[in-house]
Amino acid sequence: MTSIERRKELNPKTTTYEFFGPFGALLITIGAPLVTYALYLTCSEESGGCPPNGLAMRTALQNMAQQGWWMSVWDTEAMLVYLGFYAFCVVAWAVLPGRIVEGVPLRTGGAKKYKINGLATFICALCIAIAVIAIRGPESFTFFYDHWIGIITATIFMSVLQSLACYLHSFLPSKLLALGGNTGNPIYDFFIGRELNPSIGSFDLKSFNELRPGLILWVLIDISMACAQATRRGGLAKVTDSMWLVVFFQVWYVGDSLYNESAVFTTIDIISDGLGFMLCFGCITWIPCTFSLQARYLVFAPLELGPVNTSLILLVNVTGYHIFRSANNEKNDFRNGGNTRNLKYIHTAQGSKLITSGWWGRSRHPNYLGDIIMAFAWSLPTGFNTPITYFYVTYFVILLIHRERRDDDKCAGKYGADWKTYKRIVPYRILPLVY
Structure with missing residues (x-):
């Protein structure tokens, strides 16, 4: 087999569209x-x-x-600060210690190796932020609130730049393409992602963007919003309980994600999606600039909840987190060859196993249910004076329903009749007994 024939076999032409094709992508x-x-x-x-x-x-x-x-x-100062932050994340990835883990097998027969040190990067960023605030006061860390629209522009600039670079890079010889991103239509392929794993040496851009610059910036923005509120109200001691709740919930979520960094290498984003505008914009811009809406709102609309409401909202978040983390721990333990919880499963013709008990026997995506409950808890501290602060949870429900449908289609194609058997055993998609 010639090298050209080999490339065609590894990178077949994509014949189906998602997101309503090129028009939807545009x-x-x-x-x-x-x-x-x-x-x-x-x-x-x-x-x-x-x-x-x-x-x-x-x-x-x-x-x-x-x-x-x-x-x-446009805000030149915001652009320079953002580029400096992104460079910090890259340098931290390179110099901070971290173990090497292997991803899932690729169509080429090998597997990519990833450096795990996202949590160390996050802790380093938090320490720098806390040191600045401790030495210079909360007014020294209000930059993200004061330059908000410029920060949005800076992240969009980075998203577009990376998407274009990845699209052009995918045409170099010997690149492994995403099975869903090789349609030949430039608008669609630019959006969905043409190359599966754009890399510079051992630096894998997709997994890096997935967990580092967007998630860490999200937390730094939250802290900046808390500092902006503190500056207006007379100090950190005057920050509202609602703001502290939002910051605590989201710091915990990001820290938990980075602590469990290796789990991302079994997700659909890493396994099958190419790196295009969809993932670049989602990770670089959408996460930090829309998920922080509640904290930004509370700067100019502070709200005191009181101990009873605070406790109830905490309970909602803890419930969501318990479902989310327990379900993911079951899945990760099972995928890594263990079965400490004695979960039931079915064998497939491909040799893999599908869990049919525990959280994964209640629905096919119980982790999504936990995510949605947590998203609701993050919006509750803003009260009920406006529906806009509930944009995140509304969007998240739509996103996860769509993501579940995408996953269902991919699994139906992969497992065939075994997937139909699995769906009869586990009939609910996300919410048991309802959906």
């Missing part, structure tokens, strides 16, 4: 950044609140138009 590529800006315009002091005041909103838009749309969202 719509999301243009629409997702606009939605990110819109969340700022519809929920900010500059626009008169959340939801916005009509007069203040018109004034803000008029000022932006007079300044020029591009100049109104």
